Amino acid sequence: MNKGLTTEAAEAAVRHARFGKLPERIRFDDMTEAVETDPAGGVNGSYDPEGSWKFYSCLALDLGL
Numbered sequence: 001m002n003k004g005l006t007t008e009a010a011e012a013a014v015r016h017a018r019f020g021k022l023p024e025r026i027r028f029d030d031m032t033e034a035v036e037t038d039p040a041g042g043v044n045g046s047y048d049p050e051g052s053w054k055f056y057s058c059l060a061l062d063l064g065l
Contacts, residue, residue, distance in 0.1 A: 005013065
């Protein structure tokens, strides 16, 4: 009478084939990368107190208050 799988069993088999196994675990060491940097931050990392006002942002100054 029953030939093969029922539709519910066939759908369950398809789901299990697609989602039945979790992906392999990724180690934390594989997710991070170590890069050496300059201690002073490189050429652009130097602090210029005379030119620092160019990058200052204030809403009150922007509105002219």
